[in-house]
Amino acid sequence: MKAMIELLFMSLEVENSPIGRFFNPRSIAVIGSFREGYFGGYVIVRSLLKAGYEGAIFPVNPGYREVCGIKVSASLRDIPGKADVAVIMINARSVLPILKECADQGIRSVVVVSDGFAERDEEGARLQAEMVSLARSLDLRIIGPNTAGVVNTANGFNPCPYEAGYYKLGQGVTAVCAQTGMINPQAFPYPDMRFGVSKICDFGNKCDVDECDMLEYLAEDGKTEVISMYLESIRNGPRFLNLARRVATRKPVLVLKAGRTAEGAKASESHTGSLAVDDRIFDAACFQSGILRLERFRDIFDMPKIFAGQALPPGNRVGILTVTGGVAVMAIDECAKQGLCVAKLGGRQAKALEELFVGLGKNPVDVGPMMAAVPKAFDLYPTILSTILGDDNVDALFTVLWATPAGNVISRYVETYEGLKGRFKKPVVTWIYGPDGGAAAELGKRLELCGFPVFDTPEKCIRALGLAYRYKRYTARGKTA
Amino acid sequence: MKAMIELLFMSLEVENSPIGRFFNPRSIAVIGSFREGYFGGYVIVRSLLKAGYEGAIFPVNPGYREVCGIKVSASLRDIPGKADVAVIMINARSVLPILKECADQGIRSVVVVSDGFAERDEEGARLQAEMVSLARSLDLRIIGPNTAGVVNTANGFNPCPYEAGYYKLGQGVTAVCAQTGMINPQAFPYPDMRFGVSKICDFGNKCDVDECDMLEYLAEDGKTEVISMYLESIRNGPRFLNLARRVATRKPVLVLKAGRTAEGAKASESHTGSLAVDDRIFDAACFQSGILRLERFRDIFDMPKIFAGQALPPGNRVGILTVTGGVAVMAIDECAKQGLCVAKLGGRQAKALEELFVGLGKNPVDVGPMMAAVPKAFDLYPTILSTILGDDNVDALFTVLWATPAGNVISRYVETYEGLKGRFKKPVVTWIYGPDGGAAAELGKRLELCGFPVFDTPEKCIRALGLAYRYKRYTARGKTA
Numbered sequence: 001m002k003a004m005i006e007l008l009f010m011s012l013e014v015e016n017s018p019i020g021r022f023f024n025p026r027s028i029a030v031i032g033s034f035r036e037g038y039f040g041g042y043v044i045v046r047s048l049l050k051a052g053y054e055g056a057i058f059p060v061n062p063g064y065r066e067v068c069g070i071k072v073s074a075s076l077r078d079i080p081g082k083a084d085v086a087v088i089m090i091n092a093r094s095v096l097p098i099l100k101e102c103a104d105q106g107i108r109s110v111v112v113v114s115d116g117f118a119e120r121d122e123e124g125a126r127l128q129a130e131m132v133s134l135a136r137s138l139d140l141r142i143i144g145p146n147t148a149g150v151v152n153t154a155n156g157f158n159p160c161p162y163e164a165g166y167y168k169l170g171q172g173v174t175a176v177c178a179q180t181g182m183i184n185p186q187a188f189p190y191p192d193m194r195f196g197v198s199k200i201c202d203f204g205n206k207c208d209v210d211e212c213d214m215l216e217y218l219a220e221d222g223k224t225e226v227i228s229m230y231l232e233s234i235r236n237g238p239r240f241l242n243l244a245r246r247v248a249t250r251k252p253v254l255v256l257k258a259g260r261t262a263e264g265a266k267a268s269e270s271h272t273g274s275l276a277v278d279d280r281i282f283d284a285a286c287f288q289s290g291i292l293r294l295e296r297f298r299d300i301f302d303m304p305k306i307f308a309g310q311a312l313p314p315g316n317r318v319g320i321l322t323v324t325g326g327v328a329v330m331a332i333d334e335c336a337k338q339g340l341c342v343a344k345l346g347g348r349q350a351k352a353l354e355e356l357f358v359g360l361g362k363n364p365v366d367v368g369p370m371m372a373a374v375p376k377a378f379d380l381y382p383t384i385l386s387t388i389l390g391d392d393n394v395d396a397l398f399t400v401l402w403a404t405p406a407g408n409v410i411s412r413y414v415e416t417y418e419g420l421k422g423r424f425k426k427p428v429v430t431w432i433y434g435p436d437g438g439a440a441a442e443l444g445k446r447l448e449l450c451g452f453p454v455f456d457t458p459e460k461c462i463r464a465l466g467l468a469y470r471y472k473r474y475t476a477r478g479k480t481a
Numbered sequence: 482m483k484a485m486i487e488l489l490f491m492s493l494e495v496e497n498s499p500i501g502r503f504f505n506p507r508s509i510a511v512i513g514s515f516r517e518g519y520f521g522g523y524v525i526v527r528s529l530l531k532a533g534y535e536g537a538i539f540p541v542n543p544g545y546r547e548v549c550g551i552k553v554s555a556s557l558r559d560i561p562g563k564a565d566v567a568v569i570m571i572n573a574r575s576v577l578p579i580l581k582e583c584a585d586q587g588i589r590s591v592v593v594v595s596d597g598f599a600e601r602d603e604e605g606a607r608l609q610a611e612m613v614s615l616a617r618s619l620d621l622r623i624i625g626p627n628t629a630g631v632v633n634t635a636n637g638f639n640p641c642p643y644e645a646g647y648y649k650l651g652q653g654v655t656a657v658c659a660q661t662g663m664i665n666p667q668a669f670p671y672p673d674m675r676f677g678v679s680k681i682c683d684f685g686n687k688c689d690v691d692e693c694d695m696l697e698y699l700a701e702d703g704k705t706e707v708i709s710m711y712l713e714s715i716r717n718g719p720r721f722l723n724l725a726r727r728v729a730t731r732k733p734v735l736v737l738k739a740g741r742t743a744e745g746a747k748a749s750e751s752h753t754g755s756l757a758v759d760d761r762i763f764d765a766a767c768f769q770s771g772i773l774r775l776e777r778f779r780d781i782f783d784m785p786k787i788f789a790g791q792a793l794p795p796g797n798r799v800g801i802l803t804v805t806g807g808v809a810v811m812a813i814d815e816c817a818k819q820g821l822c823v824a825k826l827g828g829r830q831a832k833a834l835e836e837l838f839v840g841l842g843k844n845p846v847d848v849g850p851m852m853a854a855v856p857k858a859f860d861l862y863p864t865i866l867s868t869i870l871g872d873d874n875v876d877a878l879f880t881v882l883w884a885t886p887a888g889n890v891i892s893r894y895v896e897t898y899e900g901l902k903g904r905f906k907k908p909v910v911t912w913i914y915g916p917d918g919g920a921a922a923e924l925g926k927r928l929e930l931c932g933f934p935v936f937d938t939p940e941k942c943i944r945a946l947g948l949a950y951r952y953k954r955y956t957a958r959g960k961t962a
Contacts, residue, residue, distance in 0.1 A: 038887050039853050115850050119806065120840060163885070164916035180807025182914070186885075187805075189918040232810055258807070263823060264814035267806075267845065296940050297811055324668075325600065325748075326661025326739070329713055330778055333745035342744060359601060364748065369596050372520050404644070404667075406519050433663070435645035437670040459777050 018141045019209065019217040021109045023152040023199055025084035027056035028159065029076060029107065031098055032089035034059060034067040038163040042067055044087060047185075050167035052156035056081050076101040085109045087149065087159050092116035092124065095145070096131055103138035110135075112144035113161045118205050119146050132207050141213075147204025148181030153197055154223050162186035172196020174304040175218045177211065178230035179203045179258075183300065194448045195301050196308075198223040210235045212243055219247040226304040228254045230297075234282065241289045248290030252307045252471050256294035257282055290474035292467045299463075305453035306464035310427040312472040313396035317343035318465060319388045320364035322400040323371060327431070327458050328364035331398055334459050338466025340396075349391040356380055363388075371402075378409070382416045389424040396427045396465045400458065403434035403443045410439060414446045421451060427468050429461040430454045499622045500690065500698035502590040504633040504680055506565035508537035509640060510557060510588065512579055513570035515540060515548040519644040523548055525568060528666075531648035533637035537562050557582040566590045568630060568640050573597035573605065576626070577612055584619035591616075593625035594642045599686050600627050613688050622694075628685025629662030634678055635704050643667035653677020655785040656699045658692065659711035660684045660739075664781065675929045676782050677789075679704040691716045693724055700728040707785040709735045711778075715763065722770045729771030733788045733952050737775035738763055771955035773948045780944075786934035787945035791908040793953040798824035799946060800875035801845035802865065804852060804883045808912070808939050809845035812879055815940050819947025821877075830872040837861055844869075852883075859890070863897045870905040877908045877946045881939065884915035884924045891920060895927045902932060908949055910942040911935045 015024040028048070032041030041059060045068050048057055057070055058079040064072040073079045076086070076098070086107045088098055092114050102110055117128040128145065135142050143150065151158045153171045160167075164185040174197050176183045181202045190197065198221065201214055211231055218224045227247070234240050244253050259265035260279045286293045294303055318340050322328045332342055345353070345363050354361030357370040357380070365388060371377045388394055401413055420428065430447055432440045432454060444454040455461045496505040509529070513522030522540060526549050529538055538551055539560040545553040554560045557567070557579070567588045569579055573595050583591055598609040609626065616623050624631060632639045634652045641648075645666040655678050657664045662683045671678065679702065682695055692712055699705045708728070715721050725734050740746035741760045767774045775784055799821050803809045813823055826834070826844050835842030838851040838861070846869060852858045869875055882894055901909065911928055913921045913935060925935040936942045 038885060115853070120850075163887070165885075166916060178807070180805060182805055182807045186883075186916050187914055189916050189921075192918045230807065232807075258810040258814060261814050261817035263817045264810050267810045267813045267823070296938065297808070298938055324661060324663055326659070326663045326711065326713075327778070329739040329745050329748045332748045333739060333742045336742035336744045342748070369601075372596070402667075404519060404646075406644070433668055435647060435667050435670050437673045440670075457777065457779055 017217060018108060019213050021084050022111070022141075022143060022150055022201075022209070023157060024155065025055055025109070025157065027058065027081055027083045027085075029058040029060055029079055029083035029086040030159070031060045031076070031086060032113075034061055034064040034072060039161060040089060043163050044159045044161050045070060047158050047160045047164070047167050048156070051158035052168065053158070054156065056083075058083055076105050076107075079105070083107050085111065087111045087113060087161075089113035089161055092127060092145070096134055099131065099134055099138060099140060103140055108140055110140055110142050111147060111149050111159070112142055112204070113147055113149060114144075115146040117145045117207070128205060128207050135208060142208040143201065144204035145207060148184035148186065148202040150202070151185065151197070151200035153199070158185065160185045166191055170196035171198070171223075173198055173223070173225035173308050174228055175199040175201075175221065175224040175226070176228045176300060177201040177203065177214045178300070179206060179232045180230060182297075183230065188301070193301060194445060195305070206233070206235065212236060212239050215240070215243045215247050215253070219250060224251065226252050226254070226307040228300050228304045230256045230258065230300055232259045237281070237285065241285045244289040244291050248474060252292060252304075253290065254292045254294055254299070254303055254467070255286065256297065256300055290471070292471055295463075302455060302460055303464055303467055305455070306427060306429065306468045307471070308453070309451050310453065310468070311425040312475070313427055313465065313469050314425070314472070315395040316340045316469045317393060317395045318462070319343045319345075319391070319394040319397045321384065321388060321397065322364055322366050323368045323402045324400060325364070325366050325368065327400050328366060331458050331462050332364070334462035338462055338469075340462065340466055340469060343391070343394040345388070346391045346393045349387050352387050353384065356384065360384070363394075378412050381412070382419050385416060385420060386423070389420065389426055389428070394426070396468070397429070398458075398461050398465065399428060399430045401430060401432045401443065403432050403436060403440040410443045410446065413443055414450060417447055417450050417452055427465060428452050429464055431456075431458045431461050495698070495701045495703075498698060499589060500694050502565050503592070503622075503624060503631055503682075503690070504638060505636065506536055506590070506638065508539065508562055508564045510539040510541055510560060510564035510567040511640070512541045512557070512567060513594075515542055515545040515553060520642060521570060524644050525570075525640045525642050526551060528639050528641045528645070528648050529637070532639035533649065534639070535637065537564075539564055557586050557588075560586070564588050566592065568592045568594060568642075570594035570642055573608060573626070577615055580612065580615055580619060580621060584621055589621055591621055591623050592628060592630050592640070593623055593685070594628055594630060595625075596627040598626045598688070609686060609688050616689060623689040624682065625685035626688060629665035629667065629683040631683070632666065632678070632681035634680070639666065641666045647672055651677035652679070654679055654704070654706035654789050655709055656680040656682075656702065656705040656707070657709050657781060658682040658684065658695045659781070660687060660713045661711060663778075664711065669782070674782060675926055676786070687714070687716065693717060693720050696721070696724045696728050696734070700731060705732065707733050707735070707788040709781050709785045711737045711739065711781055713740045718762070718766065722766045725770040725772050730956060733773060733785075734771065735773045735775055735780070735784055735948070736767065737778065737781055771952070773952055776944075783936060783941055784945055784948055786936075787908060787910065787949045788952070789934070790932050791934065791949070792906040793956070794877040794908055794946065794950050795906070795953070796876040797821045797950050798874060798876045799943070800824045800826075800869045800872070800878045802869060802878065803845055803847050803881040804849045805881060806845070806847050806849065808881050809847060812939050812943050813845070815943035819943055819950075821943065821947055821950060824872070824875040826869070827872045827874045830868050833868050834865065837865065841865070844875075859893050862893070863900050866897060866901060867904070870901065870907055870909070875907070877949070878910070879939075879942050879946065880909060880911045882911060882913045882924065884913050884917060884920040891924045891927065894924055895931060898928055898931050898933055908946060909933050910945055912937075912939045912942050
């Protein structure tokens, strides 16, 4: 009981922290235009209502009287209550006076959606610097400017300023933060992606709240188990390094760093007005601090899946169960790149598999010939999977499934996977192929509902296992140090 | 007229070549089981009928009388006609006697689907060697064994031995050949992939017909403009190199080489029983012979699109038109990796764009702020695209489109692209994102119908441009040599 109260108290403390307030406001003031359209204050109010946000919403604009059935106040002074957070999307030059009004009304957390700051030109950069000074003097925290804002899936707080056409996102254990709005609801169909999130934060120009603030907050956030970030720059290298080292012992921190090349770094300057860090320094920092570095944009959404509910691999020996030899060869190439190796099956397991069907008793285990030759081959799938996963010489499993259009194949696979659940403390990653795109998607969805991640290329499956193994080594290092 | 007759004659000659016959048989004998199911002779006959193959089909098996309304002959001697091609899928040990019968009946092209040869064990390898000797003595050509066979989309010749659930594939200009059945209809939903093919060939164990034979044939094949291959081994290095060098001056040859690592090479041995070539030697050979090397499995299907209907870039300077700065930074990183650079707009073009909207006059051209600020921003899209593509400082264009759920956005984009068609001799690659997966897919489909390739990640767009630029350099080298 005492522990529970402490936990509750801690959780309240986190939510009431300066950063926590951005995600857990009891009320929000929206300062912008309420003209109906695809962008602006109107979209924010509508999105909050449709996402089921239960806090108070205070629209502010002297030129409107009502939006979505809510009274619009002429100024922040006139709102009928106290706002925890303000979202501002007005002309850049008008933002600073509003910040003063926010402070006057006791608002300490402000999301500045407006663009036209450091990403625009030197004048915008000066304005941004002025805004930062003002915020410091007023004891305000700012996310942005030039941001698509934040989302908290736990409380329906989705003040997305761009029309997405959907408003509720699946709850999950991954927090996604980025120096781009390409992670916010208007950019991707989260509900179709089989990817649940806890929090989303677009840092925008990152004039104040940055990757360190978010790492600190997310480390304590009870809803977040994995942190996935896209960064173009690191504000404070040593602080980030120290923080990440500490956070990574508790939660995997995945980082995609853009601006890796000199050309890209220069471009990031004009995108979010931030200076990039030397890529080699960042690489070394990642290694030291347990940060798992991502390679491609989609990784931000794909790779966290391996850490959401899967056990970490005890070692780097991969079992491969496939219907096609070609994919096994490609997977083995990728294993070598990722520091993984192909498991050699134990004698007892090899013998047991060989007895099921001649040729099965070696890794990669290719069930292709068996599937074509044995009418009831499907009945053997659970035994084959358990035999490989039960082998102490196998630390992780990559399976390739063929989603045929045939009758009950999907259900048979799902039953087989359900039978594995919780039995083996090893990660299982799956790639599905087949002539029927719908069947493959359906099988993927059902396996993920069942807790097993499915990736859309064989290479991604192996890369995910590589990240899991690297993370396992980092946490083990922490424990023995 | 004379030229036309010559062309017709040449085309007939190609189709009647030993390899050409595999794709253009006037008749086919199918030797296997005709039990209804998901694999076997029954599936082949059904697939041929459903794909609209108009040649004669001769099923052969003493144990059946009829399949899909076609009389089954007891032996090859009894078929009511002459077969150009035989497809065999019976027990490995029974294949050799059938080969003799094939030769007796004047069949010179045989597809051996049966497995249990070199990929199985030493005994299988001996049997395979014996089969090769026999075929040589009988003057037969063999595709396989352990193959999923061939497809020709031009004549409905789709004798796929595995049930795919669909039978007609979209006609296109790309030939796909592989040492794996992962390219045949049962592996992927070709009709959904917006990827038309001319020919498909799974080499299987590649005991006879190999990459060189196919290169030679496809070089002359009038339906094929791009050749995409997956190889685990190269049978005859010098011959392949010489051939590729010659073919690549006329058609792009894209190769994914598996077994790149020592571990992968070892695995490919047990997959198709073939020994892999040292990866560094292969890399050097690719460079010398104009082969465009692929990196990942999906590349086999994705990358040919850049060569199907797009002009080659005159140089390596890339224009970037985006709605989001983050993607531009990632694209620039990828450009640097691919030997491309970010174009610097010409003075006149920069000025023209700047006059449309402040900040537009530099590459990457980010229309994000304009889209949010200008109500009729869409009207400016055609002008912006033409301005960038009309700039002599820009050799290729990468565009990022946001498929919003808003009314007629998709049609507007399509109209804009239609307006570009044939006007600029520069490749345009597109990445589409947005909150509505269906809208993005619909827009992608319509742009590709319009002739502009769409890739599913920003990185793939740039990699495709990189390949096009490399190919351009190779062909230019050929011309100046």
